[in-house]
Amino acid sequence: MSDTAVEEMSFEAAMRELEQVVGQLExxxxxxxxxxxxxxxxxxLKARCEAKLKEAEEKVAAITLDGRGAPTGLTPVEGM
Structure with missing residues (x-):
C-alpha cells in the first residue's frame, strides 16, 4: 500500500494501487x-477513481462545438 493520501492521487495512480489491493485480497x-x-x-481508491472519471466526463460534456464541429470554448461546470 502506498503512503500517499487517496485524495491526492491521480486517476492512474489510484487505479494501479486498486489493482494491487484487489490482487492481494483475491x-x-x-x-x-x-x-x-x-x-x-x-x-x-475505488471512490477516488469514480470521482476522477465523473470529473473528466463533466469536462468533456462541457465542451461546446461550432457548426464545423470545432470546440468554441468550455462551458463552466459547477464546482470546477
Whole structure:
C-alpha cells in the first residue's frame, strides 16, 4: 500500500494501487487485520477513481462545438 493520501492521487495512480489491493485480497494470503485495512483502502481508491472519471466526463460534456464541429470554448461546470 502506498503512503500517499487517496485524495491526492491521480486517476492512474489510484487505479494501479486498486489493482494491487484487489490482487492481494483475491490471493487470500493476507492476515485478517491487514485484509480489513486493504479493503478499506480499496474502497477509498475505488471512490477516488469514480470521482476522477465523473470529473473528466463533466469536462468533456462541457465542451461546446461550432457548426464545423470545432470546440468554441468550455462551458463552466459547477464546482470546477
Amino acid at each position: 490471493r487470500g494470503d493476507v492476515e485478517l487485520e491487514k485484509s480489513i485495512a486493504l479493503y478499506e483502502r480499496g474502497a477509498a
